[in-house]
Structures are given as C-alpha cells and as structure tokens.
Amino acid sequence: MLDDDVLPRAGLPEALKDTAAQACQRLNQTLAHMACDDAALAAWQALPAARRAALVRTVTISSFALDVLVRTPVVLHELLATGELDAAPARAALAQRLEKALAQADDEESLYRAVRRFRQARMLGIIWRDLNRADGYDVWDTTAAMTALAEVSLEATLAWLEAFYAPRWGRPAPCEDGSAQRLVVLGMGKLGAGELNLSSDIDLIFAYAEDGETRGGRKALAHQEYFTKIGQKLIAALDSVTADGFAFRVDMRLRPLGDGGPLVGSFAALLAYYQDQGREWERYAMLKARPVAGDVVGGAELLRGLRPFVYRKYLDFGAIESLRGLKTMIHREVKRRGMETNVKLGPGGIREVEFVVQAFQLIRGGRDTELQQTSLRAALTRLPALGLLPQKAVDELLPDYAFLRDLEHALQALDDRQTQRLPDDAVVRAQVALALGFDGWEGVMTRLGEGRERIQHYFDDVIAEPEDEVEDDSDTPGLEQWRRLWRGELSAEDAQRRLAEAGFDDPAEARKRLERLHHSRAVQGMQAIGFERLDALMPLLLDALAQNPTPDAALPRVLPLIEAVLRRTAYLALLRENPQALEHLMRLCAASPWIADQLARYPILLDELLTPASLYTPASKARLADELRQTLNRLPEDDEEAQLEALRVFKHAQTLHVAASDIAGTRHLMNVSDYLTYIAEVILDAVLAMAWKHLVRKHGVPPGIGRDVPDFLIVGYGKLGGIELGYGSDLDLVFLHRATKGATDGRRPVDASVFFTRLGQRMIHLLTAVTPAGSLYDVDMRLRPSGNAGLLVTSLDAYADYQRTSAWTWEHQALVRARVVAGDAALAEGFNAVRREVLGRPRDRRALRDDVVKMRRKMRAHLGSRTRATFDVKQDAGGMVDIEFLCQYAVLALSVEAPALLAYSDSVRILDTLAKSGHLPDDQAQDLREAYLAYRSTTHRAALTGDRARVAEGTFDAHRRAVKALWARFLAPPADSDGRDRA
Structure with a gap:
C-alpha cells in the first residue's frame, strides 16, 4: 500500500501535494479490494x-496513468x-505479445x-519511462516507442481481420509476378516519420x-x-470508442481527394492521381510517407514510383511559395481561434521547425538525396554537411524542437x-x-520563450518573402514602374522613356521584345500559378537589367532562358x-x-547561381572527383540512365563554373584549361x-583479370592530352588493354578481345548519347x-609494335x-614506357623537318584564312x-639529347624544358609562351562570345614575328628560286 511517507520522497511541489494525496487514496482503495491475483497484489506490496x-x-502528473x-x-x-518500466520491449517481443493476445479473440x-x-x-509503460527518465533517455525514445506500438497494433490487427474474414471474402488474387497481395498501409505525418x-x-x-478478384471465400469480391472493407474494419478496430476506450484515432484525410475520395486505391490509380492532380500540400505530406503495415515491400515500391512527384530533379523553389501559403493559412486560423499558446501551431512552434526542414527537403531533395528522410530529426542533422544551414543553427534548433515535443x-x-x-x-x-523537470511554471515559460524566439528567427530566414529581407516591393517606385511596363500598362512612349533611362541604347x-514575350502563345497559355510567378519575376528581372552596364546585350540573351522555363515554373520561382x-x-x-x-x-544550371562562392571558384580535381563520387553514390547502381543524367548535369555545371571564373577574371588562362581538363578526366x-x-x-x-579494377587504359590525345581543353572541345581518345586470351567467366562468356571491344563501344555510347541534358562529349x-x-x-x-614499325x-x-x-596504373606505366621509347629514338632531322x-x-x-584582312590565331x-608543331618537332628531334622533354605533353612546359636544356634562349622561349597563351585566351573568349x-590583321604582329622567326630557325626548308618561304 502507499503510505503517507511516500509523498515526501516523491519530491513533489507544494501545489501538487493534494493531487498526489488524492491519487494515492484512489490507488489504496483499489488495492484494498484487489483479491483476484495474489501475485499482482504481492508485486504492489513489494x-x-x-x-x-x-x-x-x-499518477500525480498523469490522470490517464492513474485511471489505467x-x-x-x-x-x-x-x-x-517484463522490465517495461525501465526499457521499451523489443519490437519482436511486442508483436509476439499482441499476437498471443489476439489468438484468444474469436470475434471483433x-x-x-x-x-x-x-x-x-504499453502506454502506461511509455508514460512511466517518459516521466521518470533514466540517464540517457530522451524524447526520441518516447516517439520511437509510440511508433513501434502503432505499427505493431496495425499489423497484428490487420492480420487478424484478414484471417477472420477469409472464409467469407476470401483472399486477394496474387500479383502478376506471383507475389501475395495484402493491404498496403502507408503511415503519414509523425507515424511515417517514426516520431509519433x-x-x-x-x-x-x-x-x-x-x-x-478475391479467391477462396463464399463470395468473390x-x-x-475487398480492400475497402478490410480498411474500414481496420479503422473501426483501432478508432472506435468502447468501454475500454480507443486504441488509436485514425485520420484518413490525407488520401487522394480526402474524405470525398475512395478509401483505398490501386497503385496505378494513385500514381496517375499524383502525376496528374497532385497538389503542393500533398508533396509536403508525402515527405513523411512510409509503409508501416500490410504489404510493406509493395508499399516501398509504390513510394519509389511517387518519388518524382515528391522530389523534383531540379531545385524546386516553387515549393517555398506553397509553404508560405500554408504558413499564412495556419497563422490566420491560429489568430482566428486564439491559439497563440498552441506549442505546435503558434509562433515559434513545432510546425515552424518542420517547415524549415521540409522546405529544404522539397527544394533540394531531388538533388541532395540525403534529404529524402521521413524523420525530421535525421533530415535536420544532414543540412550542415550540404551547406544549407550552419551547424550552429542545427545545434540550436534540435534541442529547441526536442523541448517543444x-x-x-x-x-x-x-x-x-x-x-x-x-x-x-x-x-x-x-x-x-x-x-519537464522545472521547479515551476515560470521556468517552463522562460525556456519556451527562448526557444520560440530562436525558431522564429530561423523560420523567417528560410521562409520569408525575398522582398521582406529588404523592403516591400509594392512600395518601391522603380519595381512598380517595371511591373506596369511588363504588363503593358504604360504607353509606348513612356515605356521607351523608362527603358532609355535604364541604359538601353535601343529602347524601342x-x-x-518584352511585348512579344508577354503576348506570346506560351505565356498566354500558362496556368495561373505559373503566370503569377512570371508576373512576379519580370519586374525584378527588368530592374536587374537596368543595373547591368550592357542591358541591350543581356536582354535578348536572357529572354530565351525565360521562354525555356515557362513550363518549369519552379525556375521562375x-x-x-x-x-x-x-x-x-x-x-x-x-x-x-x-x-x-x-x-x-x-x-x-540555374541552380549553380545560388552559390556565388563556388560559381566563380572551379573545384580542384580532387574535389571534383569527390563531388562526382558523392553524386553517383546517391543513385542506384543499376540505374544507368540516372547516373548518365547526373554526369551530364555535373559536366555542364562544372563547365559553367569555369566559364564564370573566366569572365570574372579570377582564374589564369592555364587554370581555365586545367579545370576543363580535370572535368573531362573525372x-x-x-x-x-x-x-x-x-x-x-x-x-x-x-x-587473369580482377573483377573490381578495370584492366583498361584511356589515353588522351590532342587538347585533352596536352591539358589544353577549351569550351566545347571534343575528346581525342585511344583505348588500350592488356593482351589476354580466352573467354570471360560470366553467364554469357565472350572472347577477351570481344569483351574489350564492347567495353570501348560502351564507353563511346555513354559519352556521346544525346538526352534532354545534352551529351557528355564528342569523341574522336x-x-x-x-x-x-x-x-x-x-x-x-x-x-x-605499331608505333615502332608502322606509325x-x-x-x-x-x-x-x-x-x-x-x-x-600498371598499364599506364607500360604506356609511358612505350611513349618514352618511341619519342626518344634518334631521327634523321632533315627527313623529320620535311x-x-x-x-x-x-x-x-x-584551315587557314582565305583573306589577308584577318588572322586566324589558330x-x-x-x-x-x-x-x-615547333614543340612537337623539338621533342622528336632533341629528346635524344634532352630526355626531360619526354616528361610533358603540353606545349608550355615543353617550351620551359627547351629553355632549361639550353636548346632555346630564355627570351625566345618566353616570347613563344606569351604568344601561345595570348592565342589560347583569344580562342577561349571567342568560344564564350x-x-x-579570328582577329584583324596586325592584332598580334609582335607575337607572329616571334613565332615565324623560330619557325624559320628550326623548320624553314630551302627557299624557292624566288626566295619565298615555302612554309
């Protein structure tokens, strides 16, 4: 029995002494009449x-625990x-216990x-552990236990109902692949998150x-x-209130069309619905969807099919508008109903933390697959590594969120x-x-206020309107004028005057151009949300053009991009x-x-504009390789299409970084070629x-070949080999393998030579195949x-042998x-040895020169110019x-005397080596280096513009004279009778 001495030992505040005494009195009265189970009574007494x-x-805190x-x-x-007051039972033990109890049930x-x-x-045990926490116990232990309880209850109840109604309704027919069919139960919200x-x-x-149709029952359904009936029975078995209360309140409103839609849908129907009619809030809801009972394997298959609906391939900033709308609706309802003290929906509450995390999941989850987590806690902890939130923010948000929970x-x-x-x-x-372990309510409110303030700060940072960060654009005269111009509300004269004031040389x-876009069929045919996004963007775009020093050049170049994304309006957002x-x-x-x-x-590629630090700073080869490895590791190994798409996006994005740094002048010319070459190599x-x-x-x-390391070699020639790739350069490649005879050891063996030929063909296909994201490279x-x-x-x-005898x-x-x-690597050493041997052999210099x-x-x-008015720098x-050609001649002619010339494949370092070996004066080597870099810079800029x-004749006279002088020294053949240089 509970005597009077127990109250002081419980450490209760004065305000709860009467409540505790009343609870103890009720328990004592219950125990006084408890005579049906001596062991249970003995447990109480002991x-x-x-x-x-x-x-x-x-029992002082929880009336529910007292009532139980x-x-x-x-x-x-x-x-x-069972030790359940100290630790949650294992999932298997929990399921076994319920199945045993249900085995005794012979009716509903x-x-x-x-x-x-x-x-x-189970709830008594969970509440007991939550209120009397052992060391290391936290809120996540409670949510995990609640999730396990719900899942076990769903699965065991569904299995009982399936068996109970099998004689009447039968069982569903198997799928086409022969697998059994059961009801798929998707957990949404905090159940799906595992944080109930x-x-x-x-x-x-x-x-x-x-x-x-079902089979084996008295009536085929x-x-x-069938699944509708089973679903209805499952809901009633958990949700109905009886003399014993309820098990779980069940909410089915997140299904397609809500209460007005069918209770159960086939995979085909659900996939079609979400593809054709799925709304933004349903994407938000589906972030947490997880199979929790029934056909769990089938549920996972369904969710894989829905993944493109939930997670877009591109950065989806349109999602943030939907979250803002949802936030506004919730805040309006909170205010209307006076719910500011609601720790879930009120300012700085649970929902705002969820919005912060889910905004990043919706926007970036298609690209950063680490964010494809149903658990809010797991997703939140992954944000710093992706550079989306600072670690400090997560270190504050996570404990604040845990306190709210x-x-x-x-x-x-x-x-x-x-x-x-x-x-x-x-x-x-x-x-x-x-x-909560506080001495009084004041301490609770102080901690709550501090946490809410931090949460609101981060929430506003992520969800705030872009103009909110500076000023309301509706009060900005400049933007309002641009808005009126875009909408056609200004006269032609006023519009042209505004454009002229903004720096346009040809405002008419x-x-x-703007009128043609606004009245185009593509714009006029946009859905409402897309048109709203375009209408919100265009004033900002025109204002940005006005800040640009060459708006006449920028406008016709940026409008095709706007036209290209009219149907993918997330980019407008x-x-x-x-x-x-x-x-x-x-x-x-x-x-x-x-x-x-x-x-x-x-x-x-617009995604890349979001991070200026990396946009203007191309990655090193090591970082490129690491980024690409992480990107590919996120994708299924057998999904070659997705991997190729990722490779193409990676290539285009990294090339954009190089071009941006080139334009900004933050990279030396040789670095530009280096980076473009690194991209190709990885x-x-x-x-x-x-x-x-x-x-x-x-x-x-x-x-004789290992399975894990490709016994194959890719040799780069031309600009790739010379580490001099430009924008849009193709790849000159040669494929080599180690000589081996016999057939492969797989299920479909082929001769080794056929294997390596197919390997080369496969590589060329992967490199050159054209998709909506373009191709990787042209290959020669x-x-x-x-x-x-x-x-x-x-x-x-x-x-x-070919290089020695036939080349x-x-x-x-x-x-x-x-x-x-x-x-x-071993094959590479072999190739390098062959290259040194072939290039380093003695040669007849006159024949070589000819x-x-x-x-x-x-x-x-x-390939040269057809007119003397221009100079083709190449x-x-x-x-x-x-x-x-001078460098190549020098290597072939002089490497016998200067083996160091064999070390490099690029012209600049060959020129450096010629100078160091004494075969070319330093000043002449420097002249050639400067000329070569000037020419390459011109070709890079020409590609970008x-x-x-080609330049006007006379542009590079000094460089040309220097090159011609060296050509005459090394390669000029005997003059014709008229004295002209035949070269």
Whole structure:
C-alpha cells in the first residue's frame, strides 16, 4: 500500500501535494479490494521505495496513468515482470505479445478489447519511462516507442481481420509476378516519420497493388471492394470508442481527394492521381510517407514510383511559395481561434521547425538525396554537411524542437488527449512543470520563450518573402514602374522613356521584345500559378537589367532562358526567391552568349547561381572527383540512365563554373584549361567504371583479370592530352588493354578481345548519347593505330609494335601530346614506357623537318584564312598550331639529347624544358609562351562570345614575328628560286 511517507520522497511541489494525496487514496482503495491475483497484489506490496516514489510522480502528473492502474491494477505486475518500466520491449517481443493476445479473440468485440488493453498497458509503460527518465533517455525514445506500438497494433490487427474474414471474402488474387497481395498501409505525418506523439492521431493512406478478384471465400469480391472493407474494419478496430476506450484515432484525410475520395486505391490509380492532380500540400505530406503495415515491400515500391512527384530533379523553389501559403493559412486560423499558446501551431512552434526542414527537403531533395528522410530529426542533422544551414543553427534548433515535443508530451500525458495548448489552471501548470523537470511554471515559460524566439528567427530566414529581407516591393517606385511596363500598362512612349533611362541604347527594340514575350502563345497559355510567378519575376528581372552596364546585350540573351522555363515554373520561382542569382544571371548572359545558350538549353544550371562562392571558384580535381563520387553514390547502381543524367548535369555545371571564373577574371588562362581538363578526366574515370561494371555483370571478366579494377587504359590525345581543353572541345581518345586470351567467366562468356571491344563501344555510347541534358562529349577515335580502319581497342603490345614499325611522323607528333587520363596504373606505366621509347629514338632531322613542314602546309591550306584582312590565331602562319608543331618537332628531334622533354605533353612546359636544356634562349622561349597563351585566351573568349577565333590583321604582329622567326630557325626548308618561304 502507499503510505503517507511516500509523498515526501516523491519530491513533489507544494501545489501538487493534494493531487498526489488524492491519487494515492484512489490507488489504496483499489488495492484494498484487489483479491483476484495474489501475485499482482504481492508485486504492489513489494514495491521498493524508489519505485513507489516514481509511481506517485507518475499518477500525480498523469490522470490517464492513474485511471489505467485503478481499472486494471494487475498491469503494474505485468510491466514489472517484463522490465517495461525501465526499457521499451523489443519490437519482436511486442508483436509476439499482441499476437498471443489476439489468438484468444474469436470475434471483433474481443479483438477490440484485446487491442485496447494491450495499448493501455504499453502506454502506461511509455508514460512511466517518459516521466521518470533514466540517464540517457530522451524524447526520441518516447516517439520511437509510440511508433513501434502503432505499427505493431496495425499489423497484428490487420492480420487478424484478414484471417477472420477469409472464409467469407476470401483472399486477394496474387500479383502478376506471383507475389501475395495484402493491404498496403502507408503511415503519414509523425507515424511515417517514426516520431509519433504520446496521444497523436495516426494518419494513414491505404493502397493495393493490382486489380482482380478475391479467391477462396463464399463470395468473390473485386479487389477494390475487398480492400475497402478490410480498411474500414481496420479503422473501426483501432478508432472506435468502447468501454475500454480507443486504441488509436485514425485520420484518413490525407488520401487522394480526402474524405470525398475512395478509401483505398490501386497503385496505378494513385500514381496517375499524383502525376496528374497532385497538389503542393500533398508533396509536403508525402515527405513523411512510409509503409508501416500490410504489404510493406509493395508499399516501398509504390513510394519509389511517387518519388518524382515528391522530389523534383531540379531545385524546386516553387515549393517555398506553397509553404508560405500554408504558413499564412495556419497563422490566420491560429489568430482566428486564439491559439497563440498552441506549442505546435503558434509562433515559434513545432510546425515552424518542420517547415524549415521540409522546405529544404522539397527544394533540394531531388538533388541532395540525403534529404529524402521521413524523420525530421535525421533530415535536420544532414543540412550542415550540404551547406544549407550552419551547424550552429542545427545545434540550436534540435534541442529547441526536442523541448517543444517534450512539452507536447507532458500536456498529452495528463489525460491521453491530443492537445498542444498551454494550460491556464495552476495545478495543471505545476504538473507540466514537474513532468519537464522545472521547479515551476515560470521556468517552463522562460525556456519556451527562448526557444520560440530562436525558431522564429530561423523560420523567417528560410521562409520569408525575398522582398521582406529588404523592403516591400509594392512600395518601391522603380519595381512598380517595371511591373506596369511588363504588363503593358504604360504607353509606348513612356515605356521607351523608362527603358532609355535604364541604359538601353535601343529602347524601342527592347520594348518590342518584352511585348512579344508577354503576348506570346506560351505565356498566354500558362496556368495561373505559373503566370503569377512570371508576373512576379519580370519586374525584378527588368530592374536587374537596368543595373547591368550592357542591358541591350543581356536582354535578348536572357529572354530565351525565360521562354525555356515557362513550363518549369519552379525556375521562375528560383530567380524570384534569389535576387543575387538574378544578378549573376544578368552578368553572365551579358558577357557571354555561350553561357546564355547553355542556361537556356539546360535550365537546371540555374541552380549553380545560388552559390556565388563556388560559381566563380572551379573545384580542384580532387574535389571534383569527390563531388562526382558523392553524386553517383546517391543513385542506384543499376540505374544507368540516372547516373548518365547526373554526369551530364555535373559536366555542364562544372563547365559553367569555369566559364564564370573566366569572365570574372579570377582564374589564369592555364587554370581555365586545367579545370576543363580535370572535368573531362573525372568523367572519363566514372564512365570507365560504369562501362566496366556493365560488361562484367553481363559477361564476367577475361582470364587473369580482377573483377573490381578495370584492366583498361584511356589515353588522351590532342587538347585533352596536352591539358589544353577549351569550351566545347571534343575528346581525342585511344583505348588500350592488356593482351589476354580466352573467354570471360560470366553467364554469357565472350572472347577477351570481344569483351574489350564492347567495353570501348560502351564507353563511346555513354559519352556521346544525346538526352534532354545534352551529351557528355564528342569523341574522336581517329588517332588510334591505323585510324578508322584499325581496331577500336588495341592491346598495349600491338599498340607498341605499331608505333615502332608502322606509325607515320604525324602520328608520332600526335604522341607528343598523348598521356594517360584514366585506367589501370600498371598499364599506364607500360604506356609511358612505350611513349618514352618511341619519342626518344634518334631521327634523321632533315627527313623529320620535311615531314612536319609538309603536314603543316596541308593543314594551313585547308584551315587557314582565305583573306589577308584577318588572322586566324589558330591556323594561320605564326599562330597557335605553328607553336605546337615547333614543340612537337623539338621533342622528336632533341629528346635524344634532352630526355626531360619526354616528361610533358603540353606545349608550355615543353617550351620551359627547351629553355632549361639550353636548346632555346630564355627570351625566345618566353616570347613563344606569351604568344601561345595570348592565342589560347583569344580562342577561349571567342568560344564564350560565340565568335570565331579570328582577329584583324596586325592584332598580334609582335607575337607572329616571334613565332615565324623560330619557325624559320628550326623548320624553314630551302627557299624557292624566288626566295619565298615555302612554309
């Protein structure tokens, strides 16, 4: 029995002494009449002092716990015997216990009774542990226990109903693949998150895999009817209020069309609904969807099908508008109903933390798959690593959110009632304070106020309107004028005057362009939400154009991008939400039509404008490789289409970074080529790995070759080999493998030579296949042995033999610029040895000179300028290719004397080595370096501006003279009779 001495030991505040005394009196009266179970009574009488104090604390705070013990005092003996007062039972043990109880139920009435009594006993244990926390116990232990209780109850009840009604209704027909069909129960909200409250509703959606009819019952039912009946029975078994109370309140309103829609839908119907009619709030709800009972495997398959609806491939800033709308609606309802003291819906409450996390999930979850978490806690902790929230913010939000959930649990533990409203009654406040470990209500409110203030701060940072950060744009005269101009509310004269004041040299043409867009069929046919986004963006865009020094150039380049995203209006929202991104867009488009074209073709690149630090700072090769590895690791290994799409987006995005830094002048010219080359190398690494895995899965591996490391080599020639890639450069490649004989060891064996040929073909396909995201690279394989007539893939031995015995001089010139860019390290050493041997052999310099000059003459005849008014910086005499030929000649002619020339494949370092070895005076080497870099800079800029790499005659006279002088020294053949240089 509970004597008077137990009250002081319970450590209760004065305000709760009467409440505790009344609770003890009720328990004593119950125990006095308890004679049906001697063991249970003995357990009560043998309670140690610490247990009695915990008991008094529990029943003083929780009327629900007191009522359970008064109605069924034997439950305390059960919880003591199973250790449930100290730790949650394992999931399997919990399920076994309920299944055993339900095995005794022979009708629905006894089912209801068993489920409710089981739930009450578990709830008593959960509340006890929550109110008397052991070391290390926290709110997440309580939510996990509640989630497990709900899932076990759902599964066991559903299984009982299926078996009970099988004689009458039969069982569903199997799926086409032969697997059994059961009701799919999706948990939504906090149940789906695995973070269920003490007294929360369980939000559910029901589904089934395929249509058909039941079998084995007295009457065959269509699957739709069968699963509807089973679903209705499941809801009633949990939700109905009986003499034993309820098990779980069930809310089905999140299903398609809510209360007006069918209770259960087939997978096909649900997928069609969400694709065609799914609304933004349903995406928000689906973030937490998780199979919790029934056909869990089928439920996971359904959610995989719904993933594109929930998580968009691009950064979806349109979602934030929907969250703002939902926030506004909730705040309006909170104010109307006087719910400011509601810890869930009020300012700085639980819902605002959820909005912060779910905003990032909706916006970025399609790209950053780490955010595809049903658990808010798990998703929140992943934000700092992705650079979306500082670690300090998470370190503050997580404990503040945990406190709010603890406070919510304390309120709900009182009467097992779903409430989040702060109490007015002094006794109830004292109970809540005691539950939370505070001396009084004042401490609770101080902690709550501090937490709410921090939450509101972060909430406003993430969800606030972009103009809210500065000023309301409706009060900004400039933006209002731009809005009127865009809408056609200004006269032609006023519109042109406004454009002229903004710096347009041809305001009439600018006005016509804007009018054409506004009245275009694409704009007029937009849905309402899309048109609203465009209407909100255009004044901001025009204002950003006005800040640009060359608005006449920027406008015609940026409008095709706007036209390209009219049907993908999340990008319109992205630009509106991020004024800095709009500013960078104007800057880049004004500077480069190439960038403008890339953005219009691949709007997903707009995402890159959000992070200026990385936009203007291309990544190192190590960081590129790491980023690409992380990106590909997020994707299923067998989803090659998704991997290729990711590779293409990665390539376009990283190239944009290089171009942006090039325009901004933050990178040296050689760094630009270096970065473009790094991008190609890491992509080639990834493509080789993809192709290798594909072929190994299909055919196995050739004899003597490991399965995990591609026994293959990719040699880069030309600009790739010379580390001189430009924008839009193709890749000159040669594929090599280790000579091996025999068949592969897989299920579909092929000869080793066939395996490597298919590997090369697969790589070329992956690199060149065209999709909406473009292709990776154009590939040129003509530099392989025997060119187009040769094998696509050659063994290293055959390659070496060809280079020694059959290669032409021009092929050895090409070998100067060749280097390994991906593949097996041992094979790479073999290739490097062959390259050194072939290039380093003694040569007849006169014959070598004649061959080099002859090849150069052919190139110039076909590719040089046809007029003396311009200078082609690449192909004309004294241009870039002349310098490259000089370097190639020097390596072939002089590496016998200067082996250091064999170390490099790029022209600049070959020139440096010629100077260091004494074969070229320092000043002449410097002249060639400066000329070469000037020419390359011109070709890069021409690519960005959409021009040809030709300049007016006389532009580079000094550089051309220097190149021609060196050409005459090394390569000029004997003069013709008229004295003219035949080169």
